[in-house]
Amino acid sequence: MSTILIRGAKILGGEAADVLIDGETIARVGTGIEAGDATVVEAAGQVLLPGLVDLHTHLREPGREDSETVLTGTKAAAVGGFTAVHAMANTFPVADTAGVVEQVWRLGRESGYCDVQPVGAVTVGLEGKNLAELGAMHESAARVRVFSDDGKCVDDAVIMRRALEYVKAFDGVVAQHAQEPRLTEGAQMNEGVVSAELGLGGWPAVAEESIIARDVLLAAHVGSRVHICHLSTAGSVELVRWAKSKGWQVTAEVTPHHLLLTDELVRSYNPVYKVNPPLRTEADVTALREALADGTIDCVATDHAPHPHEDKDCEWAAAAMGMVGLETALSVVQETMVETGLLDWAGVADRMSFRPALIGRLESHGRPVSAGEPANLTLVDPAYRGPVDPAGFASRSRNTPYEGRELPGRVTHTFLRGRATVVDGILA
Amino acid sequence: MLRLPGTNPRTPGHLISAADLSRDETVLILDTAEEMARVADRPIKKLPTLRGRTVVNLFFEDSTRTRISFEAAAKRLSADVINFSAKGSSVSKGESLKDTALTLEAMGADAVVIRHGASGAPYRLATSGWIDGAVVNAGDGTHEHPTQALLDAFTLRRRLVGADAGLGHDLAGRRVTIVGDVLHSRVARSNVLLLHTLGAHVTLVAPPTLVPIGVERWPCEVSYDLDRVLPDSDAVMMLRVQRERMNAAFFPTEREYARRYGLDGDRMGRMPGHAVVMHPGPMNRGMEITAEVADSGRCTAVEQVANGVSIRMAVLYLLLGGNEPAVTHSLPRTEENTQP
Numbered sequence: 001m002s003t004i005l006i007r008g009a010k011i012l013g014g015e016a017a018d019v020l021i022d023g024e025t026i027a028r029v030g031t032g033i034e035a036g037d038a039t040v041v042e043a044a045g046q047v048l049l050p051g052l053v054d055l056h057t058h059l060r061e062p063g064r065e066d067s068e069t070v071l072t073g074t075k076a077a078a079v080g081g082f083t084a085v086h087a088m089a090n091t092f093p094v095a096d097t098a099g100v101v102e103q104v105w106r107l108g109r110e111s112g113y114c115d116v117q118p119v120g121a122v123t124v125g126l127e128g129k130n131l132a133e134l135g136a137m138h139e140s141a142a143r144v145r146v147f148s149d150d151g152k153c154v155d156d157a158v159i160m161r162r163a164l165e166y167v168k169a170f171d172g173v174v175a176q177h178a179q180e181p182r183l184t185e186g187a188q189m190n191e192g193v194v195s196a197e198l199g200l201g202g203w204p205a206v207a208e209e210s211i212i213a214r215d216v217l218l219a220a221h222v223g224s225r226v227h228i229c230h231l232s233t234a235g236s237v238e239l240v241r242w243a244k245s246k247g248w249q250v251t252a253e254v255t256p257h258h259l260l261l262t263d264e265l266v267r268s269y270n271p272v273y274k275v276n277p278p279l280r281t282e283a284d285v286t287a288l289r290e291a292l293a294d295g296t297i298d299c300v301a302t303d304h305a306p307h308p309h310e311d312k313d314c315e316w317a318a319a320a321m322g323m324v325g326l327e328t329a330l331s332v333v334q335e336t337m338v339e340t341g342l343l344d345w346a347g348v349a350d351r352m353s354f355r356p357a358l359i360g361r362l363e364s365h366g367r368p369v370s371a372g373e374p375a376n377l378t379l380v381d382p383a384y385r386g387p388v389d390p391a392g393f394a395s396r397s398r399n400t401p402y403e404g405r406e407l408p409g410r411v412t413h414t415f416l417r418g419r420a421t422v423v424d425g426i427l428a
Numbered sequence: 429m430l431r432l433p434g435t436n437p438r439t440p441g442h443l444i445s446a447a448d449l450s451r452d453e454t455v456l457i458l459d460t461a462e463e464m465a466r467v468a469d470r471p472i473k474k475l476p477t478l479r480g481r482t483v484v485n486l487f488f489e490d491s492t493r494t495r496i497s498f499e500a501a502a503k504r505l506s507a508d509v510i511n512f513s514a515k516g517s518s519v520s521k522g523e524s525l526k527d528t529a530l531t532l533e534a535m536g537a538d539a540v541v542i543r544h545g546a547s548g549a550p551y552r553l554a555t556s557g558w559i560d561g562a563v564v565n566a567g568d569g570t571h572e573h574p575t576q577a578l579l580d581a582f583t584l585r586r587r588l589v590g591a592d593a594g595l596g597h598d599l600a601g602r603r604v605t606i607v608g609d610v611l612h613s614r615v616a617r618s619n620v621l622l623l624h625t626l627g628a629h630v631t632l633v634a635p636p637t638l639v640p641i642g643v644e645r646w647p648c649e650v651s652y653d654l655d656r657v658l659p660d661s662d663a664v665m666m667l668r669v670q671r672e673r674m675n676a677a678f679f680p681t682e683r684e685y686a687r688r689y690g691l692d693g694d695r696m697g698r699m700p701g702h703a704v705v706m707h708p709g710p711m712n713r714g715m716e717i718t719a720e721v722a723d724s725g726r727c728t729a730v731e732q733v734a735n736g737v738s739i740r741m742a743v744l745y746l747l748l749g750g751n752e753p754a755v756t757h758s759l760p761r762t763e764e765n766t767q768p
Contacts, residue, residue, distance in 0.1 A: 188547075196642030199547040199571030199617060204641070268555075269548030315525050317546035317569070 003027070004418070005035045009043035009379060011369050013345025019048060021375040024417040028371050041413060043379055047345050050353040051083025051376030051414065052330065053365050055146070055175070055253055056229060056301035058322070059085070059116065061107060062100070063092025068306035068396045070107035073326070074114040076304070076395035078421035080326040081378035081411035082114055084357070084365040085304075089121040090151040096121035096132035098140035105142035113421045117360060120144040122163045122174060126152045131163060138170045145361045148175035150229055151276075153211055155181050160215060164224035171361060173251075175227040176215050178236070179277065183207035188317060190263040190278040198266060200316065203278045205233040212236050216243035216250050227359055228252040230303050232277040234287035241296045251359050253301035254288050256325055256332035261285075261401060271312045271319030272401050275305070292351060293342040299356040302329045306397030324395050328388060330380065331407035338382070339408060345382075364417075375418040384410035394427060442554040442563040443743055446574045446622040451598060454625055458582050459595050460742035461735070467504060468738070478507035481748055484537040485511045486528065487566070488544045493709060493733070494566050498541045498575075501740035507748075510535070525549060529558035537561045539748055547571035562747045570612045576708055577618035579739040581626055583732050584663055587704050600627030605657050607633045607689060608667030608716055609678075611640050615708045616667060620648045631657050635689065637678045638669075654689055658698045665706040666691055666716045682715060692718040696726065704728050 004021040011017050011029070018033040019026060054077065060068040068076075070087070077085045087104050089095035095104060101118040108116020120137035124130045126149045137144040147167060154160045154176060163174050184207045189195050191202025212228055216239060219226035228240060231252045243250040257275060262282050265273045273279060291297040305322025312319050325332075333352065337343040343351065357366025367373040385408045390398040414422040421428055439448060449457070467473055483502040485495050495511065502509045514528060525544075532540055539562040542550045547569030554563040567573040585594040588602055604623050610616045610632050623630050630648035632639065643650055651657050658664065669689075671682055679685045691705060699705075705717070705727040713719050721727060 191641050193642040193645045196640035196646070197617070199569050199614060201570075202641060269551045310524065313524070313526055315544065315546040315549040315552050317548075318525070 002418070003036070003038035004041060004415070004420070005033060005038040006041045006043050006048060006377070006379065009046045009048035010345070011048050012349050013047050016044070019369065019377070021415065021418050024375055026369065026371055026373045026375050029369060041379070045381070045383060046412060047380045047382055048369060049081070049345065049349045049378045049380060050366055050369060051378050051416065052081045052352045053356040053360065053362065054082050054085040054302050054304070054326065054329070055299060055356045055360055056150070057085040057087055057304045057326065058090070058306065059087045059104070060091065060306055062103065066308050070104060070116060071111045072394065072396040073304070073306070074108060074111040074116060075427055076324070076326040076393065077114040078414045078416070079394045079411065079427060080328070081330050081380065081414050082326060083376040083378070083414065083416045084115040084117060084362055085326070086117045086119050086146055086360055088150045089119050089148060090126060094121050094125050095119065096124050096126070098133065098136040101137050101142040101144050102140045112416070113427070114416060115365065117146070117362060118142045118144055119146045119148050119150070119175070122147045122149045122154050123159060128152060128154055128156055128159060131159070131166065134163070134167055134172065135170065138172060145170070145172050146175055146227070147172055148177065148229065150175065150177045153177050153179040153181060155211070157214060157218065161218050161222060164219055164226060165222045168224050173225040173227050173359060175229050176211065177229050178208045178211035178215065180207040180210050183210070187278070189266045189274070190280050192263065192281060194263045194266055198269070200266070205235050205280070208233055208277055209235040209239060212239045216240070216248055219250060220246065220248040225249040225251070230255045230258065230277055230301065231288065231297060232258050232280050232284065234284045237287045237291040237296055241291070244296065251298045252296070253299050253356070254292055254297045255303045256300060256329045257323055257401060258288055259285065259292070259336040260332050265401070269316050271314065271316050272323070272399055274316060274319050274321050275323050276321040289336055289340070289342055292337060293347070298359060299351050300329065300333055301356065302326050306395055307399045308397060312399050322399065324393070324397050324400050327393055327395060328400060328402050328407065330411060331409045332402070334382060334409040335407055375415050377415040378411055379413040381410045381412050382408065384408065386410070439551065439554045439563070441747065443574055443747065444551050444554055444563065444565045445572050446577045446618040446625070449574070449622065449625060451625050451627070454578070454581065454622060455596060455598055457578055457739065457742050457746060458585060460746060461582050461738040462591060462595060464741040464745070465735070465738040467741070468734070474504050474506060476506050477745055478502065478505040478748055481507045481538040482536055483507045483509050483539045483541060483744065484532050485509065486514065486532065486540050486542045487512070488514045488542075488549070489567070491543050491567065494543060497733070497736040498566060498740050500737045502744055504737070505741055505744055507744070510537070525553065526556070526558055529553055533559040533561070539564060539744060541566045543567045545569055564743060564747065567614055569614065571614050572618045573614040574618045574622070575736070575740055575743060576615050577622040578743070579732055579736040580619055580665065580706060580708070581622055582735050582739050583706065583728050584704070586735070587728060588662055588702070598626040599623060602628040602662045603631070603660055604628050604663045604665060605631045605633055605661040606665045606667065607654060607691070609638045609669045609673060610634045610643070610667070611638045613667050619665065620646050624648065633657055633689065635679050635685070638673070654695065655698065658695060659700065661699055661703050663704050663706055664691065664699060668708065668710065668712055669716045671712070671715065686715055690716050690718065691721050693720040696721050696724070706732060709733065
């Protein structure tokens with residue numbers, strides 16, 4: 001097995017140290033480690049993080065390989081500094097059986113760029129009516145622990161209750177896409193001042209918040225874990241804060257784009273800003289940043305949602321919802337959380353690696369940077385600053401809202417179990 | 429002569445939103461429309477101004493009234509008119525807005541008049557780089573319908589100030605009440621913006637279910653009580669209310685809507701003597717307006733249709749007129765009206 005010496009990186013943004021990787025494991029962490037015949041990565045000034053973990057990724061395979069495949073999606077993940085991603089279940093066919101989740105899991109193993117942990121559908125066909133075989137998916141090779149009908153809300157209160165209860169048997173968690181369907185019929189953007197002017201159907205904050213309120217109460221009632229996907233409103237933050245104050249097992253994620261962008265951008269009618277849940281207001285952005293800083297929101301999740309160009313190169317109403325995010329997530333978090341002083345790099349490691357791994361119950365990811373741990377690591381150059389160029393994306397899709405926007409930070413190296421998947425910012 | 433192109437920073441050379449027009453630009457359009465209106469009184473209702481130019485009416489929604497109004501306007505200016513009816517959305521039709529636009533561009537369209545069910549489609553057409561021609565919004569989704577607001581302002585100015593007396597004037601201090609389904613109305617959005625630009629005071633009246641969240645930032649007042657607003661109105665604009673809104677619980681029944689927000693003879697009697705009733709058409713008689721009101725001399729619905737052609741002539745002329753002689757030189761007013 002090869003040995004790699006990462007020399008002089010600031011571990012989690014703290015003291016500079018050397019990290020020796022031997023095979024798949026971190027062998028030593030300290031100063032003045034002799035290189036011997038190890039490959040040396042000079043990392044002075046760079047920050048070493050545990051490999052990032054994404055709880056919310058759409059890899060589109062099987063079914064929509066025109067927008068992304070497991071291979072291209074995991075390449076994008078590696079470029080973005082991720083060593084594990086959770087692949088959402090809304091594929092064609094839906095990942096609602098052991099067969100489909102095992103297929104996705106195997107494709108991830110074959111890609112070799114990033115571990116793929118499939119998410120299982122809560123209900124058959126994401127239709128919200130009958131529970132999928134959650135136990136079979138858990139017992140499959142994919143070892144599914146996170147279940148979600150993402151893209152659709154499990155809006156039936158009884159189905160949601162049963163799902164929350166059922167997955168307790170194997171320490172699973174239901175990740176809810178909180179969207180009251182009746183309140184969001186025809187919804188095109190956040191409901192508020194901008195939607196009133198633009199004449200676009202409103203997606204009111206209450207449609208998210210009412211489901212979160214119900215689900216934290218259900219989770220409390222049955223004593224289960226519930227995870228709230230892509231929280232987007234200040235009111236949702238208050239509800240999660242309240243639920244946590246009660247000691248209930250509630251976790252939540254926020255996307256990079258909800259930390260940075262607002263619905264004012266929709267004035268361009270450019271569908272690159274069309275996403276679900278929609279971009280909200282400045283006040284929501286501020287509340288989300290503060291909640292991520294104080295731990296009310298547990299983690300950042302990309303909701304990486306690739307779409308082919310034609311699905312965005314059209315009028316707003318006809319366009320697909322979603323943005324790619326894997327390759328820009330860390331930069332957006334640095335811009336919105338680190339440069340603002342809300343989080344230090346240890347905080348970034350917590351919100352983008354430790355906590356998402358804990359929520360997903362991943363054993364070999366989100367581990368400390370210390371001897372004996374799996375060598376899943378990400379090296380970031382925080383001094384870098386440059387414009388986002390979608391033409392250089394590893395993802396098959398280009399639907400980024402950041403094209404041309406100058407963002408800080410660049411992942412220089414990513415290590416998956418000791419193997420460099422990214423070297424000097426380029427896929428290895 | 430002041431021209432529209434270049435004066436509007438967001439979408440220069442196009443007419444997408446009433447918000448893009450300044451007070452002076454709006455008055456210029458209204459004054460130009462007065463000149464155009466005189467063409468309709470001539471034995472040959474035609475000007476050579478846009479000879480050799482091509483105007484495409486690109487209609488993704490059925491709207492015979494608006495389409496023939498634009499068609500008449502373009503033909504009276506001697507433009508070549510192509511009607512492109514792309515009924516149904518681009519999605520269901522299978523052809524994208526982009527491909528349609530590229531087709532029109534290849535045919536050499538100088539202006540595209542677009543009606544589309546999706547809010548923002550004209551803006552996308554004007555800003556996406558798909559076409560070079562001028563884009564005129566003929567109604568997009570529940571967003572805007574700027575030429576409707578212009579023809580409404582034109583009608584108001586004629587009725588409240590006078591055709592000749594109004595030239596150069598705006599609507600400062602006039603009180604306009606807009607009643608009905610504001611939430612889904614592109615006519616209301618454009619009218620609020622344009623009437624405000626012209627100095628009028630606008631009050632929206634509707635059941636709270638049909639007023640958009642976020643309306644507090646609009647330059648107007650909102651009331652839920654029609655009877656209280658009527659005595660202070662110089663004009664009352666009734667919006668079409670689709671009966672099917674009832675099924676989505678926006679109001680309980682058609683009859684309750686008509687009782688609370690419909691304009692009947694009694695209510696019209698509470699308006700000041702000079703006040704007019706407007707309707708963009710098509711009217712739902714018995715719903716938002718009774719036949720008694722619709723057929724009365726105070727209702728301007730038919731005038732609005734005639735004025736629509738003049739306004740659309742003015743808009744097309746100002747957008748496409750280019751270096752042609754100023755329209756006034758070829759109009760009878762300068763020949764006949766020799767008084768100072």
